[in-house]
Amino acid sequence: MTDISTATLASHQGTGAVTLENVTVTFNTDRGRVTALQDITVSLPEHGFVSLLGPSGCGKSTLLRVVADLLDPSAGDITVLGRTPEEARKSRELGFVFQDAALLPWRTAIENVRLPFQVGGGARGEAESPEKLLELVGLKGRENAYPHELSGGMRQRVSIARALVCRPRVLLMDEPFGALDEITRDRLNEELLRIWEATGTTILFVTHSIPESVFLSQQVLVLSSHPGRVRELVDINLPYPRKLEVRDTPEFTAIAAHLRRLLETC
Amino acid sequence: MTDISTATLASHQGTGAVTLENVTVTFNTDRGRVTALQDITVSLPEHGFVSLLGPSGCGKSTLLRVVADLLDPSAGDITVLGRTPEEARKSRELGFVFQDAALLPWRTAIENVRLPFQVGGGARGEAESPEKLLELVGLKGRENAYPHELSGGMRQRVSIARALVCRPRVLLMDEPFGALDEITRDRLNEELLRIWEATGTTILFVTHSIPESVFLSQQVLVLSSHPGRVRELVDINLPYPRKLEVRDTPEFTAIAAHLRRLLETC
Amino acid sequence: MSTTLTDRRITEGPELPVQKRRRRPTLGRMLLPIGVVVGLILVWQLACSVFNIPTYIIPSPVEVWQSLSENWAMLMQNTWPTLIESVLGFALGNLVAILLAVLFVHWKLAERALMPVAVFIRTIPIVAVAPVLVIMFGQGYTPKILIAALISFFPTLVNMVKGLESVDKQSLELLRVLSASRNEVLWKVRMFASLPYLFASLKIAAGNSVIGAIVAEWIGSQEGLGYLIIQATYNFNTPLLYATMTVASIMAVLFFGLIGLIERLVVTWEADVKA
Amino acid sequence: MSTTLTDRRITEGPELPVQKRRRRPTLGRMLLPIGVVVGLILVWQLACSVFNIPTYIIPSPVEVWQSLSENWAMLMQNTWPTLIESVLGFALGNLVAILLAVLFVHWKLAERALMPVAVFIRTIPIVAVAPVLVIMFGQGYTPKILIAALISFFPTLVNMVKGLESVDKQSLELLRVLSASRNEVLWKVRMFASLPYLFASLKIAAGNSVIGAIVAEWIGSQEGLGYLIIQATYNFNTPLLYATMTVASIMAVLFFGLIGLIERLVVTWEADVKA
Amino acid sequence: NAAAKQANEGKSAGSGSRNVSLQLGWLISEGQLGEAVALAKGYYADNGIKLSIQPGGPSIDGVSLVAGGRSQLGEVSSSPSLMLARSQGVPVKTFAVGVQEHPYAYVSLPNKPVHEPKDLIGKKVGTQATGQILLSALLAKNNIDPGDVEVVVIGADVTPLTTGQVDVWTGWLSNVTAMRPLKDKYVSMRLWDAGIHLYGYPYYTTDSVMSEQRDLVEKWVSATAKGWSFARENLQEAAEMVVKLQPTLKAEDIAAQGEVLLKYAYNDATKTDGWGTMNRDVWQSQLDTWTELKQFKGTPPKLEDFVTFDVLDATKEARKA
Ligand SMILES: Nc1ncnc2c1ncn2[C@@H]1O[C@H](COP(=O)(O)OP(=O)(O)OP(=O)(O)O)[C@@H](O)[C@H]1O
Ligand SMILES: Nc1ncnc2c1ncn2[C@@H]1O[C@H](COP(=O)(O)OP(=O)(O)OP(=O)(O)O)[C@@H](O)[C@H]1O
Ligand SMILES: Cc1ncc(C[n+]2csc(CCO)c2C)c(N)n1
Numbered sequence A, B: 001m002t003d004i005s006t007a008t009l010a011s012h013q014g015t016g017a018v019t020l021e022n023v024t025v026t027f028n029t030d031r032g033r034v035t036a037l038q039d040i041t042v043s044l045p046e047h048g049f050v051s052l053l054g055p056s057g058c059g060k061s062t063l064l065r066v067v068a069d070l071l072d073p074s075a076g077d078i079t080v081l082g083r084t085p086e087e088a089r090k091s092r093e094l095g096f097v098f099q100d101a102a103l104l105p106w107r108t109a110i111e112n113v114r115l116p117f118q119v120g121g122g123a124r125g126e127a128e129s130p131e132k133l134l135e136l137v138g139l140k141g142r143e144n145a146y147p148h149e150l151s152g153g154m155r156q157r158v159s160i161a162r163a164l165v166c167r168p169r170v171l172l173m174d175e176p177f178g179a180l181d182e183i184t185r186d187r188l189n190e191e192l193l194r195i196w197e198a199t200g201t202t203i204l205f206v207t208h209s210i211p212e213s214v215f216l217s218q219q220v221l222v223l224s225s226h227p228g229r230v231r232e233l234v235d236i237n238l239p240y241p242r243k244l245e246v247r248d249t250p251e252f253t254a255i256a257a258h259l260r261r262l263l264e265t266c
Numbered sequence C, D: 001m002s003t004t005l006t007d008r009r010i011t012e013g014p015e016l017p018v019q020k021r022r023r024r025p026t027l028g029r030m031l032l033p034i035g036v037v038v039g040l041i042l043v044w045q046l047a048c049s050v051f052n053i054p055t056y057i058i059p060s061p062v063e064v065w066q067s068l069s070e071n072w073a074m075l076m077q078n079t080w081p082t083l084i085e086s087v088l089g090f091a092l093g094n095l096v097a098i099l100l101a102v103l104f105v106h107w108k109l110a111e112r113a114l115m116p117v118a119v120f121i122r123t124i125p126i127v128a129v130a131p132v133l134v135i136m137f138g139q140g141y142t143p144k145i146l147i148a149a150l151i152s153f154f155p156t157l158v159n160m161v162k163g164l165e166s167v168d169k170q171s172l173e174l175l176r177v178l179s180a181s182r183n184e185v186l187w188k189v190r191m192f193a194s195l196p197y198l199f200a201s202l203k204i205a206a207g208n209s210v211i212g213a214i215v216a217e218w219i220g221s222q223e224g225l226g227y228l229i230i231q232a233t234y235n236f237n238t239p240l241l242y243a244t245m246t247v248a249s250i251m252a253v254l255f256f257g258l259i260g261l262i263e264r265l266v267v268t269w270e271a272d273v274k275a
Numbered sequence E: 001n002a003a004a005k006q007a008n009e010g011k012s013a014g015s016g017s018r019n020v021s022l023q024l025g026w027l028i029s030e031g032q033l034g035e036a037v038a039l040a041k042g043y044y045a046d047n048g049i050k051l052s053i054q055p056g057g058p059s060i061d062g063v064s065l066v067a068g069g070r071s072q073l074g075e076v077s078s079s080p081s082l083m084l085a086r087s088q089g090v091p092v093k094t095f096a097v098g099v100q101e102h103p104y105a106y107v108s109l110p111n112k113p114v115h116e117p118k119d120l121i122g123k124k125v126g127t128q129a130t131g132q133i134l135l136s137a138l139l140a141k142n143n144i145d146p147g148d149v150e151v152v153v154i155g156a157d158v159t160p161l162t163t164g165q166v167d168v169w170t171g172w173l174s175n176v177t178a179m180r181p182l183k184d185k186y187v188s189m190r191l192w193d194a195g196i197h198l199y200g201y202p203y204y205t206t207d208s209v210m211s212e213q214r215d216l217v218e219k220w221v222s223a224t225a226k227g228w229s230f231a232r233e234n235l236q237e238a239a240e241m242v243v244k245l246q247p248t249l250k251a252e253d254i255a256a257q258g259e260v261l262l263k264y265a266y267n268d269a270t271k272t273d274g275w276g277t278m279n280r281d282v283w284q285s286q287l288d289t290w291t292e293l294k295q296f297k298g299t300p301p302k303l304e305d306f307v308t309f310d311v312l313d314a315t316k317e318a319r320k321a
């Protein structure tokens, strides 16, 4: 556990897959400027799994959005797989699970999952089967339901399946399991780790659940708010593959407690 | 802890504030019928605090919606404060926190919170101050931001403030704290209990967090899915007022573990 | 604020948005509009009798009906050209409008540059340019179709631009992450988002195209409902004039209804859900 | 499927939806449309010179310009009546349309009963019933305002009904829980939701009302742009005809632009956010 | 009756002078030379009349407005309108005509001229929708098979003739501005010379005005006749008076058109009977032709139904002066 304001992530494999250097994002509103992120410098290793933790409104979604080239930072530099976010986006290296499911209402669940095959040049390299992915997220039998016929958690699961279907090299997930019950969440946590280990994707994962962040990731980036700054980068030195039982170990509890203390002072 | 499929909630005070008798909800879609709730019989005491727990898609939101007269059950009877849901709704006894924040995009945060004063005959009896409520949910200084300028969690907090502003006699909350960080969530959990004890509202609370359900409620109604049925009604015999520390007691852990086992077999 | 409002009576809540059944137009649902039309006709007949309105000012429904049945064959014969002109004009005008709207949305500069020109063109009184069109395109269907197209293209252009722009931010971001091309955004998202606007404008354009065909027939035509209208006016045959207008209006109502029907068949999803 | 698409080139992604700046029309932004208009005028002039088109068929821009400046005082004087008629007709027509749309949305039966009647009325060629209007309302501004209103009311009716219905389900449920009356739903939700549709239809109606006023002046008028158009047509003063139509079109473009400006000032929120 | 009511109101309104409204079938043009003079020089005022002129237009010929009581008097472009109106039960009567020989003509270019009716054979005639019946009448009168003449419906302008899309164009010879593109290099054959005798600018009123306010109509005719005769002598001055009524017009255009119109407004008949006179035989021939061509729905009207000579008879002296 290192307490640094300019965090350098331990290089898991090769150089940083996603790097942010002095990134600042400011929104101009009619009632003045809101600084969502200030001076963020961080480097995410290739095949890394990093969670973002921080109070509501601290800029987690904003950080994901600048990495995905959905927002231009007001200052600072970002690279994704050695390129600009725009190049990375255009060569379809990115997967994104939005905080809201962002399903297209005129497409059924399965059609929504198939969307990535149908735009932007289709899948790069191998791809998953939409049917299998929907089964994985527990929606077998509801493939042909329209979004308005699904529950909130079901919609979120469809959107997770959609993000995985093209096996992106960088996966940005904004509270993907927020609307799921604990059982489903645990199962999908394990599945996500399995997929991550099997495919070697780089994952940047926003969550509000401390145990989830500890269970999943190699490192947890804690952001403080007003404005969003790096509070601390916490290494999770638990060996992979991890089983759910790891959550009952003292190491796990210690890290979780540390994160909780950090968050309390954000 | 009683294991009954027709759950009768221990009457906390007076008769059932919300009662469901053999309630079934079936949706007709182009691809056949989906039974969201089947044969639900339950009675929620006045001034009670009951949580709903269950797998994603088991019908929790649907249950709240039939109670709030947003949906007609296919079969069964519902009373709210001794009346029909429609009468209860029309006499403005209900507060509802939607799973999605459901803010009006053309209103600022504070204007959204003020909405209940401006429609349906305004507040019944005492009302809270919108400014104070926004401060309570941690949005002081962002009162005049439009929804699209707020983060996901901020929007959800605005919607919580809106539901509380009129001091409803029955409060239906659909995963109100789902998008909040743990610190904010804990603080709001405590606040909610304080408000509940002070005002004597009846609360029906959907959550995916087992600890949250145990911490908050007198009873937890566990639903199983496909179709949604009552799995078990669990009494939480922890004394009020509860402090966050109660979560570290063995009683708490035991109940949580029991609930988890229940959910695993839903 | 709250206290002053408390005792206000609320008799009715907003309609239940869920479980709305998709009803198809059945005979039962048609009864009401038919009833209203019959009622209006009765009022009209009564007004004519009571106020003794002369036929040459406003004919009574009975007289119009007589004229309608006497001239039925002629009316039907002249309905065809007008129908063809309005349908083809409708198709052409809306096609051009949709293509232009797509261009405008893809290329904002084009909108800024060409929208004023479109408004400009739209304001030209057709009857003033009709002779020029007849000179350029001759006596056949062409100038009439063009005029019907001209008059039905503008609503669709305006609505379609708005509709294609009414996409929600989330969907655009999604497609952006997927590196979708502008064309793909158009076909996978904008087109669907624009459908409610498109159908509204098609309903507007339906009436316009009929009117356009009729006005076009006032110049350079020897057949069609517009031609009949001119003749009936010139001959002071008001019953025939009203009979012809009735046929034209029924044509427009059917056209309008047909578009509503197509809309119900096409838009089967619930667009406003928070997905 | 995926492999066949892989090597397709993607050169451009969809536009960045965020951070879109609200730009007000500045001189710089006006340059392009003005440039296009100037360009079109040049092409027109060139065509006239090269093909030697006689003035009486299509006058060259220079001739139109001459006519415009020679007859400037007269044109301006005749612009006023038309402007008044179109503005009042626009106001009346849209007001009625909005009220009817509200009625239709509140009371579905009314829509089923009256919408066909509205389509019916919309299809009546106004000039064909002009005598009735003049008999009832005289030859002053009234019938002209009514005709302008009649022709601008329909797009707004159709769009406004659609707009008032385009409310998202969530908001309706929210207001239902708050036991809001239909009126409150109307004023707090539907009105806002309908604004994009309303402004689109107002843009359509802007042009319609100008056209309506011009056409209305053909039923007996001694002033107005419509009057000038007939006079120029029958006197074969083609340059004056084009000059008059130019003035009318500029009026419509300004009207259209004004509505766009008001829209930008009114709709300041981002409607399509998932709130 | 609305017309009577309006007239009565008119009576009570003015100090001795009565309001009279004249509904035109077209815009104010050279057709109102006489009225403009009579207004400007106070001939109407002298006769106790306060005249207002209501323009018509392409979309309104005014007959139903007069019949409906909006105006007491009306004027249309051509005489057949009034026969047709009567046959449909519109209670209007012609009491005078402004133009004795209708200036409606078939205009062709010198390289493909139409001098006489048989020249129409094999030609393409461009006319307005309402001009088709006139051509039918002409062909029938001259025993020409309608199949030998091609008819196309065009707008009011002469362009199709200049561009060669038609061989013959129809219009009023008085409308010199419209024919300017032809630069006087054209051949014309009047409908009148082809044997179809129509009147131009007939004046009409309703049966009830005729019976209740005949004196008013007579006074109006006397004043108008005086106006026309002044216009005939002082065309330029009269044209300027028209422009005063309708400032968008140009005096030289009105004068040029008026010159042609006056040629047909005064002829041998007016020499003996004064301005505005009508001939029973001319009317009868129109009625017969239109009857033969089956233009009347049901039974054709009788001459007495739509023409009255009473006003002319009562104003003979005044009109000759
Ligand atoms: N309008 C509808 N049409 C068809 N099926 C529906 C509709 N609304 C809900 N359902 C179905 O009803 C079931 C229960 O949905 P509900 O939203 O109540 O679940 P939930 O318990 O709230 O789930 P979550 O925790 O994911 O929010 C689901 O299977 C869903 O697909
Ligand atoms: N378009 C915008 N205009 C103005 N301010 C914005 C805009 N988008 C985000 N913000 C502000 O930026 C800050 C960070 O927002 P962001 O959505 O990144 O938070 P977050 O960490 O994802 O929060 P949550 O956990 O609640 O989702 C917030 O204060 C928010 O109000
Ligand atoms: C088919 C047809 N065209 C024009 C007129 C109008 N009009 C009446 S007189 C006149 C010429 C003036 O000298 C004109 C153009 C008409 N009545 N019928």
Ligand SMILES: [Mg+2]
Pocket (backbone or CB within 6 Å): A060, A061, A062, A099, A174, B151, B152, B153
């Ligand atoms: Mg967020």
Ligand SMILES: [Mg+2]
Pocket (backbone or CB within 6 Å): A151, A152, A153, B060, B061, B062, B099, B174
């Ligand atoms: Mg739910």
